[in-house]
Amino acid sequence: MKYASLIVLIVCLLPGFSFLNAWSGQPFNQVIAKALIDDKPPRRVVKSNAEWKKILTPDQYAVLREHGTERAGTSPLNDIHEHGTFYCAACHNPLFSYDTKFNSGTGWPSFFAPIAKNAVKEESDKSYGMIRTEVLCSVCDGHLGHVFNDGPKPTGLRYCMNGVAMTFEKK
Template sequence: MTINSDPKVHKSEEEWRELLTPEQFHVLRKHGTERAGSSSLNDEHREGTFICAACDNLLFKANAKFESGTGWPSFFQPYSADAITEHKDRSFFMTRIEVRCAKCDGHLGHVFKDGPQPTGLRYCMNGVAMNFTPDEND
């Protein structure tokens, strides 16, 4: 797993295509969205860490995950303040806040202000954009 202070990951489009599955490439590099309910990470309830599928950056702790009912893995806070970056997304005739991996700029999903406390935020992530690493105890 990458420590969040590591330098940015830069790869060509061809290198990303070789590294990622077609679905991961579509979501992470082309800002796509996986079909709701399609990710096995929706049902992941073990202790551990969710990491970027492209660069292994630490993104979310399992104890920040909650059941949002949206069909996508949802979290109320990132792993750390420098794990992700946020960007205005004005696609589809609306304004949303896009969430990207801070290390590789891979598209992860969006954040909304309708989540649980303590933050009130819902980081609605594409499961295909992440991998899960269980704690060693699990």
């Protein structure tokens, strides 16, 4: 009698097991795979100063690695008027889309938003007796410029970038 109830119990549970099996098949694996992709650490490029000097031009090095500022109005990227993407000149991280570029009248390429939230990172910069927000490439920590609160809609931000720190590729 005991065994009979055990068999009945197993038979009743079997459909449940096969349901679980089906559920934990392909879709479940896809869920895990997606989670792994999402958890992947962001790309990082770390090089010594000597290595950067080999890759970058002296002007690029002065801005990207030594936090310099190019002379206003000197970058050919000021005159870009076509759709495409602006990349970090050091590590080719996509930084800004042409769609967010605007003429700030400053002589530096200006944007109202980065291409993605994690494309750049921001740090407080207290140099030259000013409190500014420095903008760096999130992949290689290269100095790109500063961000100010006097930009146009929709963000009200002005990402004031050094053109020499970026490259442009047409869409």
